[in-house]
Amino acid sequence: MAQVTAQQLPSAAHAEHEHSHLSEEEQNNNLKLGVWLYLASEIVIFSIMIVGYVILRINEEEVVAQAHEQLGVGLVTANTFVLLASSYFMVMGLRAMQRGNRAGMLRWIGATALGGIVFLIGQYIEYSELSHLGIVLGFDAASQWSTLGMRFYAPTFFHGAHVFVGVVWALEVLRRGAQGRYDNNPIGIEMFGLYWHFVDVVWIMLFTLIYLV
Amino acid sequence: MAPAENHEAAAVARPALSDYLRWSVDHKIIGVQYGVAAFLFFIVGGAMAMLIRLELWTPALDLMVSGSAYNSLFTMHGTIMIFLFIIPMWAAFGNFVVPLQLGAKDMAFPWLNAFAFWLIPPAAVVVLLGYFVNPAEAGWTAYPPLSTLFSGDGQTLWALGAHLLGISSIMGSINFIVTILNMRPPQMTLWRMPLLCWAVLATSIIAVMATPFLAGALTLLLLDRVAGTTFFDAAGGGDVLLWQNIFWFYSHPAVYIMVLPGMGVLSEVLSVHSRKPVFGYRMVGLSSMGIAFVGFTVWAHHMFTSLQPELRIPFMITTMIIAVPTGIKMFSWLGTIWGGKIRFTSAMLFALGFMSMFVIGGITGVMLAALPFDIHVHDTYFVVSHFHFVLFGGSVFAIYAALYHWFPKITGRMMNERLGKIHFLFTYFGFLFTFFPMHIVGMLGMPRRVAVYVPEFQLWNQVISFSAFVLGFSTFIVIYNVIRSYYRGPIAGANPWRALTLEWATTSPPPPTNFDDDPIPYEDPYGYGTEAAAVYLAVVERAFDGDSSGR
Numbered sequence: 001m002a003q004v005t006a007q008q009l010p011s012a013a014h015a016e017h018e019h020s021h022l023s024e025e026e027q028n029n030n031l032k033l034g035v036w037l038y039l040a041s042e043i044v045i046f047s048i049m050i051v052g053y054v055i056l057r058i059n060e061e062e063v064v065a066q067a068h069e070q071l072g073v074g075l076v077t078a079n080t081f082v083l084l085a086s087s088y089f090m091v092m093g094l095r096a097m098q099r100g101n102r103a104g105m106l107r108w109i110g111a112t113a114l115g116g117i118v119f120l121i122g123q124y125i126e127y128s129e130l131s132h133l134g135i136v137l138g139f140d141a142a143s144q145w146s147t148l149g150m151r152f153y154a155p156t157f158f159h160g161a162h163v164f165v166g167v168v169w170a171l172e173v174l175r176r177g178a179q180g181r182y183d184n185n186p187i188g189i190e191m192f193g194l195y196w197h198f199v200d201v202v203w204i205m206l207f208t209l210i211y212l213v
Numbered sequence: 214m215a216p217a218e219n220h221e222a223a224a225v226a227r228p229a230l231s232d233y234l235r236w237s238v239d240h241k242i243i244g245v246q247y248g249v250a251a252f253l254f255f256i257v258g259g260a261m262a263m264l265i266r267l268e269l270w271t272p273a274l275d276l277m278v279s280g281s282a283y284n285s286l287f288t289m290h291g292t293i294m295i296f297l298f299i300i301p302m303w304a305a306f307g308n309f310v311v312p313l314q315l316g317a318k319d320m321a322f323p324w325l326n327a328f329a330f331w332l333i334p335p336a337a338v339v340v341l342l343g344y345f346v347n348p349a350e351a352g353w354t355a356y357p358p359l360s361t362l363f364s365g366d367g368q369t370l371w372a373l374g375a376h377l378l379g380i381s382s383i384m385g386s387i388n389f390i391v392t393i394l395n396m397r398p399p400q401m402t403l404w405r406m407p408l409l410c411w412a413v414l415a416t417s418i419i420a421v422m423a424t425p426f427l428a429g430a431l432t433l434l435l436l437d438r439v440a441g442t443t444f445f446d447a448a449g450g451g452d453v454l455l456w457q458n459i460f461w462f463y464s465h466p467a468v469y470i471m472v473l474p475g476m477g478v479l480s481e482v483l484s485v486h487s488r489k490p491v492f493g494y495r496m497v498g499l500s501s502m503g504i505a506f507v508g509f510t511v512w513a514h515h516m517f518t519s520l521q522p523e524l525r526i527p528f529m530i531t532t533m534i535i536a537v538p539t540g541i542k543m544f545s546w547l548g549t550i551w552g553g554k555i556r557f558t559s560a561m562l563f564a565l566g567f568m569s570m571f572v573i574g575g576i577t578g579v580m581l582a583a584l585p586f587d588i589h590v591h592d593t594y595f596v597v598s599h600f601h602f603v604l605f606g607g608s609v610f611a612i613y614a615a616l617y618h619w620f621p622k623i624t625g626r627m628m629n630e631r632l633g634k635i636h637f638l639f640t641y642f643g644f645l646f647t648f649f650p651m652h653i654v655g656m657l658g659m660p661r662r663v664a665v666y667v668p669e670f671q672l673w674n675q676v677i678s679f680s681a682f683v684l685g686f687s688t689f690i691v692i693y694n695v696i697r698s699y700y701r702g703p704i705a706g707a708n709p710w711r712a713l714t715l716e717w718a719t720t721s722p723p724p725p726t727n728f729d730d731d732p733i734p735y736e737d738p739y740g741y742g743t744e745a746a747a748v749y750l751a752v753v754e755r756a757f758d759g760d761s762s763g764r
Contacts, residue, residue, distance in 0.1 A: 021318040021726065030321040030391050037387045041425040048429030048459060052444065055452070138441025139449035147450035150442035154433070 028187045035191050039198045042162075046202055049155035053210060056151045063148055070133070073211050079122035080207050083163075086115025087200045090193050097177070097186040105189070106177055112196065113170035116163050123160050127153075155206055162199045169195065227625060227722055236331065238323035239725055243330050244309030245623065250333060251302040256688065258293035261286055263685050266678040272668045283664035284350035285343075285367070291353030292371065295471065296378045297337055299608050303474040304330075304385050306615050307413045309623060311389065313716035313723060314407045316398045316732040321391040325384055332381040340374030343367025352662060354464070357445035357456050361437045369438050372431045379424045379431070382470075386417035386424075393417075398731035407714045407738045408497055412477025415501035416470050419508060423466035430459040454519060461512035469508045472571075472603060473501055475611025476542050479564050482614050483549045484739045485712040486561035491739040492548030496541055503538035511535055517587050525584050532582035539575055543568070558710075559633025563614035566641050570606025574599060577652070592662075595655025601648045613640065613691065620695070621709045625721040626702030629694050636690040643684030650677050707757035711750050714738050718753050 022030070057064050093108030130152075135145045137153045173192050176182065182189055233245055265286055268276040277283045312320055320326045343349050347365020360368050393406070393414045433444040434456065443449025445456045484491045491497060510531040513520050520528070546568055555561065577599040581587050590596065613636075620628045654673045659666055666674070708717040713735045719728055735749050 026395070030395050033391045033395060034322060034325075034387050037390055037421050038383075041383050041387075041421050044422065044425035045429040045432070048426065048433070052433070052455075056450075060450075137436075139443040139446070141449075147443075150436065150440075150444060154436065154442070154444075158432075 024185055028185070031187055031191055032194075035194050039194065042198065046155065046158070046205075049158055050205065050209065053151045053155060056147060057209075057213075060147060063145070067135075067145070067148060068211075071130070075122060075126055075129075076207065076211055079119050079126075080203065082115050082122070083119050083200055083203055086112045086119070087197055089115060090196050094186060094189050094193050097182050097189055100183070102177065102180065102183060105182070105186075106174060109170055109173055109177065109189070113167050113174065116167040116170065119163055120160060120167070123156070123163075152210065156210070159199070159202055159206055162202070166192075166196050166199050236327055238319075238327050240308045240312050240320045240323065240326060241623075241723065241725075241727075243326050244305050244307075246305075246330055247301050247308060247333075248305030250330075251298050251305055254293050254297035254301075254337065258290050258298055259685055259688060261290040261293070262681065265290060266681040268664055269666070269674050270678050272666050272671055272674075274664050277664060280664055281350055284352075284662070285348035287662060288349050288352050288371075289340075289343075292340060292349070292375070293337075294604075295353060295467075296375060297333070297340075299471045299604065299612075300378075300382060300467075301333055302612050303413075303416065303471070304382075306409075306478070306612075306619065307385075307389060307416075307474060310615075310619060310716055311410055311413050312392060312396070313622075313719070313727055314410055314714050315393065315396060316401050316715045316728060316734060317392060317396040318727050320388050321396055322388050326388050329381045329384040329388070332377050332384075336374045336377035336381065338374075339370050339377065343370045346370070354460060355434070355456075356460075357434070357437070357453055360434060360456075361445055369435065372435050372438070376428060376431045376435075379428050382420050383424050383428075386420035389413050389417040390421065398733075400731075401715075401734050404495065404498075405734055405736070405738060406498070407477075408480035408491060408494070408501075409474070409477035411498040412473045412480075412501050415505040416473045418502075419466045419473075419505045420470050423463045423470070423509070426459050427463040427467075430456060430463070454516070457516050457519065458512070461515045462509070465512040465515065466505070466508040468600075468603070469504050472607050472611075473504060475567065475608045475615075476501070478611045478615045478618070479542075479546055479567055480549070480739075481712075481714070482560050482564040482618050483546050484741065485618070485710050486558055486564070487550045487553030487555045488741045489549050489551075489553035489739075490737065490741055491545065492551075493541070493545045494739060497545045500538035500541040500545075503541075504535065507531065507535045507538065514582055514587070517584060518591050529582055529584050533579060536575065536579050536582075543572060543575070557634075558617065559628065559630055559637060560614045560617035562634065562637040563610050563617065563640075566637065567607060567610040567614065570602055570610060570644070573649075574602030574606055577602065590655055592660055593655040594651040594659045594661055597661045598648050598651035598655060601651075605644060605648070610640075613637075616691070616695075618710070619716075620698065621702075621705030622716055622721045622723070624699050624702070625705055626698055627705050627709060628698045628702060632690060632694040632697075636687055636694065639683060639687035639690060643680050643687055646680035647677055647684050706754075708750065708753055713740060713746060713749065718757075720757055 089108045089111040093105045093112060096102075096104035096108055133145075134140075134143050135152065136143070136149050139150065140146050143149075169192050173182075173189055176188060228239075228242060232242060233249065237243060237246075264276065265283075268274075268283060268286075274280065274283070277286070308320070308326065312318070340349075344367070346367050348367040349355070349360075349364060349371035351360035351364050351368060355368070355371070360372075393410055397406070433442070436442040437444050437446065437451075443451040445451050445453055447453055480491050480497055511528060513524060513528040514532045517525055517528075550565075577595070581590070581596065581599055617628055617633055620626075650673050654670050654677075655661075657670070659670050705721045707720055709721075710717070715728075715732050715734050716723075718732055735746065737746075740746050
């Protein structure tokens with residue numbers, strides 16, 4: 001007497017499953033909470049690397065002082081400015097889209113991606129200068145910088161990797177934006193913005209901690 | 214119309230077995246995928262345990278070719294059981310049951326859910342590939358310098374695999390948190406949530422906050438291994454203890470990742486199968502959160518022997534404090550079954566088994582928290598016994614209870630209760646006689662992680678090994694029961710246990726969208742024994758089982 005109705009068959013099920021059951025607002029809320037949780041977990045990983053540097057800063061003050069004396073902060077300051085500016089572009093891009101200005105959004109997000117690329121080039125130049133001075137990632141007992149290298153490169157490279165991911169993400173936002181996918185719902189831009197601002201804030205921490213104090 | 218396997222056709226169409234082998238974003242399919250995969254790893258890890266016990270049958274090194282082979286054996290046993298069995302197994306039940314209990318139609322991020330699952334098989338392959346080079350042999354805790362200076366390439370693969378599993382776990386947990394907080398229908402308020410949902414919420418918060426510590430530590434470990442850094446090498450200005458601190462800052466909360474969902478299962482099973490409301494519902498929900506919070510403050514008790522003396526007492530105190538929320542749960546369970554109409558189903562037996570075993574594991578936990586005692590039994594079989602009492606006597610018993618409880622919902626068919634009880638007897642006594650004697654040899658001074666021991670411990674070790682083989686055998690009973698019941702078990706109907714939570718207010722197995730509309734939860738998820746509850750259950754029964762000849 002038990003029967004199977006058409007709706008209960010798996011094939012019908014799969015077709016139905018292609019579409020989400022959620023309203024756009026519900027999906028947006030889920031995405032926001034999800035991205036915040038993701039960023040919370042990122043904070044932890046960065047803190048481990050930052051603490052690694054702080055321990056060195058406390059234990060071997062003279063090494064850090066020497067490094068500060070010999071190395072200028074000109075390049076990295078310029079780089080910091082570029083990254084901060086890109087965060088501003090990001091805000092403007094989102095605002096443009098919220099006002100329905102797709103072309104404006106594409107310009108601003110394009111500038112954001114460009115800022116990220118310039119930052120990465122700057123970081124590459126900085127790394128090659130440092131390696132000429134003998135500051136390298138691996139341990140080298142002969143070098144006076146033997147303990148500094150890994151503690152400097154680990155957080156800054158990890159941050160650089162995040163900038164790289166951000167640039168790729170920005171390009172994807174541009175691609176989707178050009179197709180008009182954000183015209184009615186700019187949540188995707190907003191989520192990218194959360195990530196990009198996060199990467200920026202982490203850099204402000206790293207810049208202050210490693211180069212300034 | 215339905216592909217009937219035998220003459221008593223299933224009431225509701227089940228997904229085809231091949232659906233479980235494909236990419237799917239349905240949380241119920243993913244739940245089963247997690248469960249079956251995790252159980253396969255349980256068998257692999259269990260086989261390794263059997264080899265360990267075989268080696269320890271005699272005091273000499275006879276089965277293994279070298280001490281290194283034995284090292285990698287217990288390393289892989291621990292790694293597989295923790296990262297590939299228990300944690301994914303809770304993701305299995307969490308996935309299948311939690312959205313249903315909430316009354317949601319799916320998880321918040323179905324695609325992410327599937328992706329998190331499909332990271333596990335490649336991660337397992339990476340970890341096991343170690344056997345083709347030099348398998349990891351630094352224990353599942355991977356302390357440097359063992360894991361940096363004295364291990365082969367398998368250790369690198371181990372770290373990579375653990376990294377992937379950590380990412381999978383973080384993604385899964387973010388999904389659970391968002392689902393539980395955002396996907397409830399309007400009537401499902403937080404204080405109407407079943408306690409399994411509370412437990413999974415607490416577990417997921419721990420996983421999102423703690424697992425990145427593992428990821429960070431593993432990143433540094435990998436750099437030390439492949440890029441020549443010296444984060445954990447004192448000779449290069451690093452700090453060996455840094456690993457232990459970060460690792461346990463993850464791994465102690467992680468033991469609650471492994472047991473909190475089981476505690477949630479207990480509240481469900483004990484209440485349903487004794488027809489009594491959960492005693493102190495709110496306190497039980499809050500105690501999950503309490504455990505999640507206090508769990509972050511106790512990590513250094515794993516390092517009592519290497520810790521600065523002035524830090525020992527604070528960690529001893531926090532460790533003892535965490536027994537309080539755990540005790541709240543234990544007394545809630547006792548209060549729940551007290552005076553209830555207990556039905557000794559297989560699920561109930563395993564839940565009661567959990568209570569008896571977890572109490573022993575909890576008490577030895579407090580003993581180990583006491584510094585003078587810990588220094589004495591540090592790194593002995595007493596510790597091995599303690600964590601098996603909480604991880605097997607706790608988590609695995611709860612996994613079995615959950616299996617017997619929700620199998621009818623998952624497959625639409627009942628498990629065989631007779632086989633279930635036989636399985637319980639073998640598991641219970643096999644477990645007890647495997648791990649209880651370890652307390653004794655531990656206190657007598659037998660160190661863990663060593664293949665060779667003094668001959669005077671041989672009798673105890675043979676008792677332990679024999680019982681371990683009985684325990685290993687018990688697994689075949691449940692495998693047989695699952696396969697047999699999947700094809701021939703009696704049709705379950707929507708609500709075979711007459712439970713009030715929402716996963717039972719739909720067909721077994723549930724249709725792909727779970728519910729037709731937003732379901733309305735009964736006002737109290739555990740309000741058994743009242744007229745109103747009986748009326749509600751009768752309505753559910755009529756809606757799904759009374760006349761199922763279409764709609």
